Amino acid sequence: MADTSRRTLRLLSLLAARHQWSLSELAARLGVSERTARRDIETLRELDYPVTTVRGRDGGYRLGAGHTLPPLLLDDDQALAIAVALQTAPGTVFGLADDAARALDTLTQMMPARVRASMEALRLTRLRNHWEFPAPPIDPGAVAAVGGAVRHRHVLAIETLRPDGTRPSPGDDDFAPARRIEPHHLVVWAARWYLVAYDLTDDTWRVHRVDRLRPRATTQPFTARELPGDDVARFVMTDHDRGDTLAVWEYTGSARLDLPARVVARWAPGGSVVEHLDAGHCRLTLGAWSWAGIAGILATFDTDLTEVQPPELVDACRRLADRWATVTHDSGSA
Incomplete structure (x- = not known):
């Protein structure tokens, strides 16, 4: 009965969203047979929704004038x-x-x-510009499973996936056994979905990329814990080990920065990777539309850079340095 009610509401929403539908289109959208779709249409009619049948080769169904949808009160x-x-x-x-x-x-x-x-x-045309660092869309089922576990405070069993979505097999170098975690917060940052959870295997707080997880819900309840620092946004943004992987770019490079990983992780663009080296140093790997673009992003951290790779990125840094030197010289002459 619950499935039928949800399907009927979805049918009503479909009819309200477009002038006319064919029976085959409605059945496909609802994921049912045409016979079931026709029965759902009759259910709406019994509820006094004026669903009109349009005859002819291009016929179908439409919601007649004077219909009322459940009230939605918005300013x-x-x-x-x-x-x-x-x-x-x-x-x-x-x-x-x-x-x-x-x-x-x-x-x-x-x-x-x-x-x-x-x-x-406000109908928008979405364009991608050079400063966007997009993430691949994730499975809504994973979001629903993780979100439900967070909401109900149920332990999750998770398997870690590769960036391409495959699961390593036992014996592979990157294979990790399934883990049990207590999911506390679901966070969206820089177009990426993160799960803040307490890992029961090693009693540690971790940040996971949701698109890198295969979650399995359980009914085992847990009691909420106090997050270190009590600031979930800062916890995610300053964690360099949150499962980020390098985005696909035409040019990619890296450098050693004289800054802690937690600082660089907070300000590094989405789709970059921050590697912890020691308390005061880290390595940042990132991509851009040009070598000069990578060099420019590195310069925003305002710190010394070493171990810059590859040589093309070193050349780009040198060219930018020459340009900046010219700007400084011209300003001094004025």
């Missing part, structure tokens, strides 16, 4: 905020783009004319 600013969020958030999770677009269409239809005009004006 103008809230509606606009949701409109922006629906257009900008789905890229981090597989399969949400179509659902978000459908939700936006439904929301737009329900809003008063003045708000609808503002929402239409």
Whole structure:
């Protein structure tokens, strides 16, 4: 009965989001047979929703005039905020783009004319610029499993995946056995999803990339622990060992920085890797659209650099240094 009710609400949402649907389209979206979809349409009619049958070769079903959806009480600013969020958030999770677009269409239809005009004006065209460091979208099932375990305070069993999503086999150098953790916080930062958890294997707080996990829910409850420092955002941003992997770029390079890993991890761009060397030094590996781009990002840390690799990056640093020297000389002459 619960599945039928959820499916009926989804059918109502589909009908409200588009002018007309064919029976085959509705059945495909609902993941059921055409016979079941037709039965769900009759259920809506029994609930006094005017679902109209359109005859002919291009026929189908549409929601008639005068229908009412369950009330949604939002002020103008809230509606606009949701409109922006629906257009900008789905890229981090597989399969949400179509659902978000459908939700936006439904929301737009329900809003008063003045708000609808503002929402239409906020239809965004998303472009990737050179300063974005995107992460691959993750499985919504993993997000749901982790989020549910955080919410219900249930222990999770996790297996660690490779960056390509495969699971190492026993005997592989990178194989690690499944671990049991207490999931406390689900955090989104720099377009990446992180799980802050207490590892029961070695009694240590850790930060995990959710897209690198294969979670399995349990019903074993746990009692919430106090996070070190009591600041989840700082804990994630300053942890250099949070499972980050190098993003795919045309150019990648690295350097040894005279700064602690926790400092560099907080300010390094998404898709870079910070390696702890000692209390005052770390290695940063990152990518960009050019060697000069990498050199410029390294310069933002305002610290001494050594062990710069590869030679092309060294040449780019030298060229930038010459340009900056010219700027300094010209300014001094003035």
